[in-house]
Amino acid sequence: MTESIHDFTAKLRQPSLLDHVERYVRWRKDLRRARAEGRPAPPPPDHAPISINLDLTTACNYRCDHCIDWDILNTKHRHDEETLRSAIITMVERGLRSTILIGGGEPTIYPGFSDFVRFLKDLELQVAIVTNGSRGDKLLEIADVLETPDWVRLSLDAGGNELFRAMHKPVKKSLSLDEICAWIPRIKQRNPNFQVGYSYIIVWQGASRDDVAIRENIDEVVLATERAKRYGFDYIALKPVLERAQGGAEVMDPSAARDALNGTVVRIREQVSRAQALADERFAVRVSTNLRVLEEGSWRDYTNQPSTCHMQALRQVLTPMGTFNCPAHRGVEKARVGGQEAYADAAMAKITSGQLADLMDRFDASHECREVTCLYNGVNWWLEKMIEDPREEIDIEPGDERSDFFL
Ligand code: SF4
Numbered sequence: 001m002t003e004s005i006h007d008f009t010a011k012l013r014q015p016s017l018l019d020h021v022e023r024y025v026r027w028r029k030d031l032r033r034a035r036a037e038g039r040p041a042p043p044p045p046d047h048a049p050i051s052i053n054l055d056l057t058t059a060c061n062y063r064c065d066h067c068i069d070w071d072i073l074n075t076k077h078r079h080d081e082e083t084l085r086s087a088i089i090t091m092v093e094r095g096l097r098s099t100i101l102i103g104g105g106e107p108t109i110y111p112g113f114s115d116f117v118r119f120l121k122d123l124e125l126q127v128a129i130v131t132n133g134s135r136g137d138k139l140l141e142i143a144d145v146l147e148t149p150d151w152v153r154l155s156l157d158a159g160g161n162e163l164f165r166a167m168h169k170p171v172k173k174s175l176s177l178d179e180i181c182a183w184i185p186r187i188k189q190r191n192p193n194f195q196v197g198y199s200y201i202i203v204w205q206g207a208s209r210d211d212v213a214i215r216e217n218i219d220e221v222v223l224a225t226e227r228a229k230r231y232g233f234d235y236i237a238l239k240p241v242l243e244r245a246q247g248g249a250e251v252m253d254p255s256a257a258r259d260a261l262n263g264t265v266v267r268i269r270e271q272v273s274r275a276q277a278l279a280d281e282r283f284a285v286r287v288s289t290n291l292r293v294l295e296e297g298s299w300r301d302y303t304n305q306p307s308t309c310h311m312q313a314l315r316q317v318l319t320p321m322g323t324f325n326c327p328a329h330r331g332v333e334k335a336r337v338g339g340q341e342a343y344a345d346a347a348m349a350k351i352t353s354g355q356l357a358d359l360m361d362r363f364d365a366s367h368e369c370r371e372v373t374c375l376y377n378g379v380n381w382w383l384e385k386m387i388e389d390p391r392e393e394i395d396i397e398p399g400d401e402r403s404d405f406f407l
Contacts, residue, residue, distance in 0.1 A: 006288075008375070008376055008378070009378055010399050010400070012383075013396060013399030014405075015399075015401050016403070017050060018396060020047065020050060020095050020314075021383075022396060024310070024383075025383065025387055025394050025396075026045075026394060027042060027044055027045050028387040029389075029394070044356065046350065047313070048092075048094035048343055049095075049313065049314050049315050049316045050098070050314050050407055051097065052098075052316055052317065053102050053103060054101055054318050054319075055104035055105060055319040056113065057105040058072050058074060058075045058104050058320055058321075059106065059109055060132070061106055061109055061132070061134055061172070062168045062169060062171070063168075064167060065167065065215065066157075066167065066201065072105075072319075072321065074105075077319075079320050081112060086345060087340075088125075089123065090346060090348075090349050091343050093346075096125065097126060097405035099125050099127055100128040101117075102327075103130065103317075103327065103330060104319050107129060107130070108129075108131050108134070113138055117129075118142065121145040121146075126149060126406060127150050128153070129152045130199070131154055132154070132155050133155070133181075133183075134172070134175060136180060136182075137183075139183060139187055140190060146193070147194060149194075149402075149403065150194045151196070151197065152187075152197070153199050154180065154198055156177060156180070156199060156200065157200050157201050157217060158200075159177075159220035159221070159225075160177065160220060160223060161176040163215070163217055167215055167217065181227060185231065185232050195234040196234055197233060197286075198228035198235070198236040198237070199237045200217075200221060200237065200238050201239055201240070202217065202221065203216050203218075203241045204216055204264045205264070214241065218267050221274075221275050222274045222275050222278075224236060225275040226278065229278055229283045233283070234284065235284035235285065236275065236285055238285070238286065239288035239290055240291050268291070268295065269295055272285075272287060272291070272295075290373050290375070293373060294373075302372075302373040302377045304366075305372075305374055306365060306366060306380055308384065309363065309365035309369065309376070309380055310384065311383075312325035312337070312360065312363070313356060313360065315376075315407040317330050318343075319331065322337075322338060322339050323336070323342040325356075325359060325363065328372050328374070334368070335368075336359075337352060337355060337356050337359055338352045338355050338356075342355075
């Protein structure tokens with residue numbers, strides 16, 4: 001079973017998103033028909049994505065060996081804040097519903113972090129924050145504006161201070177897991193109405209970034225789960241490490257540990273089931289789809305993508321280096337939708353729609369994402385089948401309204 005936060009088909013079937021999704025499917029159906037009949041291509045809808053990953057900065061105050069964004073960290077690229085705010089407003093007018101502040105750098109060290117989160121909430125966007133947790137003071141500052149289903153997730157990846165420091169190499173050398181976790185009860189006391197998660201990327205022997213071996217952390221899964229529960233986190237999320245393939249895509253590469261893989265999976269499974277035993281009605285242990293398919297050995301099924309990735313129209317990544325079609329291809333030139341000003345105003349948004357249409361023709365996901373264990377695999381095939389269906393009408397059965405627009 002897919003975790004509900006990763007059940008993107010159910011999310012797109014929410015009644016409040018149906019109009020957006022149907023207009024997208026209509027355009028793609030009309031486009032196929034026009035091409036088959038040799039007529040000019042219909043224009044794409046004047047849409048922004050429903051959800052974006054927004055990298056506020058490339059700056060980071062850690063030097064994690066396992067960082068997937070190592071190549072873009074601490075580069076000189078910056079957002080122009082006025083352009084960024086204008087882009088967000090333009091996108092909201094075109095259907096943007098949620099923003100995940102994440103990746104490429106540490107969002108809480110963006111100079112205008114607190115003001116920017118308040119700006120997003122004033123626009124009634126759903127907001128999620130993925131942070132290294134080093135600036136608990138910044139999280140406390142914005143805790144009052146977050147609400148269900150907003151969330152904050154701390155990337156911690158260890159259960160004890162020694163492994164935490166060895167994996168993350170914080171610039172402030174004395175920083176400890178204890179210090180980071182001590183902020184959580186204070187944040188919860190200020191506002192208990194949003195989820196706070198403890199993220200744990202499981203690293204096994206043989207995983208690497210470029211040629212840098214990454215420290216294994218399988219044995220601290222249970223310790224971390226106990227810690228997360230003790231400090232009042234709502235959940236721990238367990239997922240496997242990703243690596244950059246040649247060409248830039250983020251992939252899970254268990255073959256790197258092939259010799260030891262079976263033994264590794266057994267050890268991971270043992271730790272994960274002990275961690276799961278700690279779950280109760282207040283505290284959840286979430287096993288990511290990626291980790292589940294690694295354990296089941298079915299991860300290859302998620303690498304079979306349709307040629308056209310439809311999710312690139314519904315979820316994009318806005319970074320100081322430009323706008324990209326997918327988090328798995330952040331910063332990769334061939335996945336570029338436009339610049340950082342791609343949605344700066346209505347005129348730019350129109351140009352960007354055209355560029356996106358071109359990219360969708362050019363970017364063959366069945367090739368470019370052939371090694372990616374893509375969490376959007378199911379929803380992409382669901383959209384593909386609707387578009388390919390020769391019947392004129394579009395028949396999407398409405399699902400439950402969960403008011404969750406994170407994609
Ligand atoms: S197929 Fe998956 S990995 Fe590839 S661009 Fe689409 S969402 Fe990203």
